[in-house]
Amino acid sequence: MKYITDNSENQRQKLMDIGIIHATLDKWGMLFKTKRNGEKLRFNGEICDGNIEGIQCGADMDVMKFDLHFKKKLELERPKQDIKSPFISVLFGSPSTDTVVEKKIEDGKEVEYEYAYENLGVFCTNSNENLSYGYGADLPIRLVNVRVTEDFFNYYIQQDEVLSNLMNLEGSFFVYEELDPAMQLVFQRIFDIKSEELFYKDKIKSLGLMLLNIFFSNVAKRENITETNKYPFNVEPVFKAQTILKSTLDRPVTIDELTREVGLSESRLRYLFKQIFGTTIHNYHQDVRLLKSKEFLLEGKKTMLMIAMDLGFSSASHFSTAFKRKFKISPKEFQNNSKN
Numbered sequence: 456m457k458y459i460t461d462n463s464e465n466q467r468q469k470l471m472d473i474g475i476i477h478a479t480l481d482k483w484g485m486l487f488k489t490k491r492n493g494e495k496l497r498f499n500g501e502i503c504d505g506n507i508e509g510i511q512c513g514a515d516m517d518v519m520k521f522d523l524h525f526k527k528k529l530e531l532e533r534p535k536q537d538i539k540s541p542f543i544s545v546l547f548g549s550p551s552t553d554t555v556v557e558k559k560i561e562d563g564k565e566v567e568y569e570y571a572y573e574n575l576g577v578f579c580t581n582s583n584e585n586l587s588y589g590y591g592a593d594l595p596i597r598l599v600n601v602r603v604t605e606d607f608f609n610y611y612i613q614q615d616e617v618l619s620n621l622m623n624l625e626g627s628f629f630v631y632e633e634l635d636p637a638m639q640l641v642f643q644r645i646f647d648i649k650s651e652e653l654f655y656k657d658k659i660k661s662l663g664l665m666l667l668n669i670f671f672s673n674v675a676k677r678e679n680i681t682e683t684n685k686y687p688f689n690v691e692p693v694f695k696a697q698t699i700l701k702s703t704l705d706r707p708v709t710i711d712e713l714t715r716e717v718g719l720s721e722s723r724l725r726y727l728f729k730q731i732f733g734t735t736i737h738n739y740h741q742d743v744r745l746l747k748s749k750e751f752l753l754e755g756k757k758t759m760l761m762i763a764m765d766l767g768f769s770s771a772s773h774f775s776t777a778f779k780r781k782f783k784i785s786p787k788e789f790q791n792n793s794k795n
Contacts (some may be wrong), residue, residue, distance in 0.1 A: 476509035
């Protein structure tokens, strides 16, 4: 079953006129022919069971809780958005979808990028391109969608260089993080709280902010990402490129060589590599070679020139400059200190 969501100027005006939460619930209600009751939608039909709830948490943030069970396979398509959304969504929870397909026009041709994840996770994007979401049959879904204004989103990303580079609102981004144990506890607490509890909205707001804080903090640590992490795209070509870089230490590896080996375009490989490892291909490869140089220096069997040549640096001076820039100490100083 396939549904296409409304993306017109009228829909945006409706958001502003009646409130974003009510408009969002009404949109879901229209899809599944269910009427909103206050800030809630309840489903009990042939397509799905469960409910969706919206909680307004001030002018800059709201939280949408999804507790659903789809009985049939479902496809949702959001057409390319010509009108900017008034908020950025950070989606926490169980695997809500097998795939997300982004369709773009590049060089006059439509190109599809497929993103997929299977673990509990956090999914954030500001893409305004055509997006298709696929939901599997007989799939229980629990999601928390924390939606914030651009100003509030910028408050987070402008505090850290990794965040500002990875999630700059001037460009389009997809970011995925696993739902770590700390986030899982907060996530579960959001569903445990009952709406009739005292200070219910205040509690939801505090927990929503806590989820955001942990998410942005984890993304800011992306230099420490390992191969065990999962991402919303096919990682195999990217890790194949990483393997080539780690096994080729005697010379720089060209981007043309990598693209031929892994089967990705230059721009796509550069983008995905930066998403996963938090650094450029060139810097990553140089760091690998510099780490290897430490082993040679500790062994003490090679001269500076020999190490430089073995690791693909143009000269001993080039090697020494790169080493000191990376480790804040010269190769000779490092070698001497290791003997003390």
